[in-house]
Amino acid sequence: MEITRPTLLLNKEIALRNIENMVRKAENLHLNFRPHFKTHQSAEIGEWFRHAGVNCITVSSLTMANYFAEFGWDDITIAFSVNIPEIPEINELAGRIKLNVLIENREGLAALQEQITWHTGVFVKIDTGYNRTGIEFNRVTLIDELLETIQKSPLLEFKGFLSHTGHTYQSNSTHDIFNRHFDALLKLKALKARYQNDWPEIIISLGDTPSCSLCEKFDGVDEIRPGNFVFYDLMQFKLGVCKLTDIAVRMVCPVVAVHPSRNEVVIYGGAVHFSKDSIVNIDGKPLFGRIIIADGDKKILLDEKNYLHALSQEHGILKIAPRDLSYFKPGDLIEIIPVHSCLTANLMKEYLTTEDEIIKMMPFY
Amino acid sequence: MEITRPTLLLNKEIALRNIENMVRKAENLHLNFRPHFKTHQSAEIGEWFRHAGVNCITVSSLTMANYFAEFGWDDITIAFSVNIPEIPEINELAGRIKLNVLIENREGLAALQEQITWHTGVFVKIDTGYNRTGIEFNRVTLIDELLETIQKSPLLEFKGFLSHTGHTYQSNSTHDIFNRHFDALLKLKALKARYQNDWPEIIISLGDTPSCSLCEKFDGVDEIRPGNFVFYDLMQFKLGVCKLTDIAVRMVCPVVAVHPSRNEVVIYGGAVHFSKDSIVNIDGKPLFGRIIIADGDKKILLDEKNYLHALSQEHGILKIAPRDLSYFKPGDLIEIIPVHSCLTANLMKEYLTTEDEIIKMMPFY
DSSP states (O other): OOOOSOEEEEOHHHHHHHHHHHHHHHHHTTOEEOOBOTTTOOHHHHHHHHHTTOOOEEESSHHHHHHHHHTTOOEEEEEEEOOGGGHHHHHHHHTTSEEEEEEOSHHHHHHHHHHOOSOEEEEEEEESSOOSSSEETTOHHHHHHHHHHHHHOTTEEEEEEEEOOGGGGGOSSHHHHHHHHHHHHHHHHHHHHHHTTTOTTOEEEEOOHHHHHHOOOOTTOOEEOOOGGGTOOHHHHHHTSSOGGGOOEEEEEEEEEEEGGGTEEEEEOOHHHHOSOOEEOTTSSEEOEEEEEEETTEEEEOOTTSEEEEEOSSEEEEEOOGGGGGGOOTTOEEEEEESOHHHHHHHHOEEEETTSOEEEOOSOO | OOOOSOEEEEOHHHHHHHHHHHHHHHHHTTOEEOOBOTTTOOHHHHHHHHHTTOOOEEESSHHHHHHHHHTTOOEEEEEEEOOGGGHHHHHHHHTTSEEEEEEOSHHHHHHHHHHOOSOEEEEEEEESSOOSSSEETTOHHHHHHHHHHHHHOTTEEEEEEEEOOGGGGGOSSHHHHHHHHHHHHHHHHHHHHHHTTTOTTOEEEEOOHHHHHHOOOOTTOOEEOOOGGGTOOHHHHHHTSSOGGGOOEEEEEEEEEEEGGGTEEEEEOOHHHHOSOOEEOTTSSEEOEEEEEEETTEEEEOOTTSEEEEEOSSEEEEEOOGGGGGGOOTTOEEEEEESOHHHHHHHHOEEEETTSOEEEOOSOO
């Protein structure tokens, strides 16, 4: 396909390798693999996971659970604390598939208990230090009370404890990632030890892409749920989690103008294509993407003095080192490695694979 | 309609009033009004403009031009410097409607001249100080050369000079906005004076929402193209451009969890709903939205000690003053005034009006 506007290019070979690696790692470590599908949001890419042996998944919303259920996924965890107004719709889905939901407070559980009409698995969401959501692991009086309530509910089945060690993303070194991961392991192991006698089937579920990619120890863990690893991105690269050659997505953008007077190049590709997530560049400024140009048949990744440094609705502004300006002229197509592949994919709504195939995502978030 | 998940609520009455006010202002100032439709991206809201007397529009991409052309808009300016790879598709549209495109360099014009097959209007994009894109107003040798080339092209018609005073968005006071606007006027008037003899029909087109909302002087200007004013948002409010009661959109989000230990509330509503655009709050931290809660029948806008302060993919984290925490409990619906209505609308893809009507946007960017 001829590319004429911002297009999300997906290297199928790399994505398949990323999937294969994580499947193998989970197998080797005897962990159930329940990948998070919020990164790719695509039924077709879901099939790549299925072919690799995956049969249960994680999603981040009921909308997404409904979408994947339509495509034959029948064992789904919605890794988002139960949204009370949606319980009637949760019932509709729970009647059709094996569904797990999350609770983290009395109110959510009480609403579930009152309104649920089908057998539903329940994970208790534990905060292992990310401090976004979940119950602090040491609030065992509250946890005891919640489990007692679950036990009394014939339609609710306690599955275990689920955590997202999202603070690995704020790490300054891979050492930090290991430390945060081990800290989470300790906390979850303590919980497992406390409740395993009463609930011998208890599942400990965790797994962000940084720790699942880097760490080899998962003592006490039963299930991992990474999502971003299927594509990786510049944020993961900056964290030391992947190599640049592991990143499966690139944005292809047309060059619109070259402004040598301020060492800038304007591309067609803005906030509605990339999202406004950024990382900090070596010059201390926000970086929205790194640049790959074509030099004849060769692709060259430019160094960090060249980067996507500003985004408005459809315009992207590249800062370009004077010596590299000659690589750019209006009408050229360049490639940008995105900072956060999940948010970029969510905006683009479709992929063009390196095999020239269009892959659609769920049309609506 | 019962709201169960993040929903973009549109107050139709306010939007109609915003449209009406800008239509009247353009009339009073004898300016052609060519509103930018990239903010609402909706055929139905387009009809509200048509009923107010609007018959020509601005869009930011060929995709958007094609969408609105389908709904009967036949006089469209694509306010984005010509994207060379799309010229064959520009031809398809130019054959059906009155289309204007932008050029800002020799390459873009040469490609147009070579490939264009239908009569097309051409604006020269002028940079009046925003420094994003366009030709600096004083590079008259380049401008002379471009106009000469246009004159030789039987299918290209020179329409005039177009500018976007986007640096009004970086203003620290309304005084700054006036200054930047007047500076742009001076530059464009100088250009008009220089070229009006040879091109008596020359059009000067400008107009961002801040200057079109605040300023009353548009000497030398023939056409304005604001877009955001239809909804306004927190960024415009912070700039002093609108009142809070002029903002026509709000996100309705369910409360998922309350964490008194860190004065935080978790909502269902994240980066995939709001976008990650932010302004700086009074505490120096990024603010992604301000909060309105319901107290019985009354709606209360909480002060700036309460705000949407972090976003991950689907989660939003509110910072809440201890005294106000009691307003929140899981399952409640709260309203958030978004920072940047264009990017929020672009993500949400539909509106729920205060008259309980669903309004769709263009499905694809």
